Amino acid sequence: MSAAAAAAPAVAVDVAVFTVRDGALHVLLVRLRRGALAGRWALPGGRVRADESLDEAAARELAEATGLRDVYLEQLYSFGSPHRDPYGRVVSVAYVALIAHGGRFAADEEGVTADGRYAGVAWRSVGALPPLAYDHDSVVATALARLRAKLSYTNLVYTLLPAAFTLSELQTMYEAVLGRALDRRNFRKKILGLGLLRPLHRVRRGRHRPAALYAFRHRRPMIVEIL
């Protein structure tokens, strides 16, 4: 259980969970409660157990930190610089997770998490992140690049949206992740032309003209040229 700088590498997983909240892309951070880096912000993660796959470890770590289950998870990259973890030699397999905002975890939580490892959990806008522990700054940067690229040629936006949504909400997701504005007419033309959406023939009302609601025909990852 003690530091082992020259020992064979241990294996961990770290998860960068993204969501779009108020039109801005956010990552889920945890505040470390123990060890040399106590008090620092980091991505949730931990050691891989002997009897679980990497994917299973990522899903477990995410569930332990947040209670979230059945989340879209995708392996990102493995980080293995010899000195990335002050505790000892740890190779970390990073994952990206995407969730729709508004279910559980709508708000930040200040208390100590159930497993006692974290002193708090918070969504932070990717435009204003604190310095992160380990090499998690690099992990987030790599995850962002992957996310931007992948949203352009897959239907993965569905992971960021509830079952019913308006075309404007869909457009907001793309704009938040890609970081640029899109023309509304061209966007609607393109998206509707792809046939990925099913009109629900219901509307969302607000203090303005009601907006038509849509759902995805298929809520599973597919390769589709979107933008």
Add this chain to the structure above:
Amino acid sequence: MSAAAAAAPAVAVDVAVFTVRDGALHVLLVRLRRGALAGRWALPGGRVRADESLDEAAARELAEATGLRDVYLEQLYSFGSPHRDPYGRVVSVAYVALIAHGGRFAADEEGVTADGRYAGVAWRSVGALPPLAYDHDSVVATALARLRAKLSYTNLVYTLLPAAFTLSELQTMYEAVLGRALDRRNFRKKILGLGLLRPLHRVRRGRHRPAALYAFRHRRPMIVEIL
């Protein structure tokens, strides 16, 4: 040194080295000489040492197996099913390497390698691979998908070509990797229009009309929409 099925995972790297030979994409395979899988074909690879990064481990393993150095290497994916290695729990970080055919390693080598781990080294066409040890079939499949995708939006073909080459040779590389024929006129128009090549004002002679030679302006990875 004994099997440790329930112990913490060990970390290894495996390298899928590709080249184009006679117009067909080939992978470099090694024949295992020791252990439960002796006699089987596999990708070169081995344990990550305590003081080296993952990239360094991949480069070292490749050099040990083949003598090749300064090769284009890129991390591919990490494979970590609990039972992928009969020896014990090993998480493998897979790499893709790309080299120009014709330097060293033009031909296969039958003898035992310098480090004694392999009973032979051979290029095999990806269209006709033997069943591989571990989960290396999946590794090769994943690597192929990555390679095909990445050649379309980067200038990485340069890794597969010598310093001087003809446009037909360049086209052959794309056709071998992508697995489909390309129109010669459109190909030349597109490639020359990108301005990535420098005409050498020399020709290659054969038993036919001489072909103009070109070189890449920059031999380093860049993002470029090629096809």
Add this chain to the structure above:
DNA sequence: CCAAAAGTGTTCGCATTACACCCATGC
């Protein structure tokens, strides 16, 4: 003179872009 590969332009259709006005509702 024959085989083999190199070299060269044009046309067509489709997809992307740019762009401005009216509509329906809540307050």
Add this chain to the structure above:
DNA sequence: GCATGGGTGTAATGCGAACACTTTTGG
């Protein structure tokens, strides 16, 4: 009635796809 976001069409441009013949060399 006014503020807020919803909804709609057209024209111009650029890009990729299809397509056939002539040229140069070696043998």
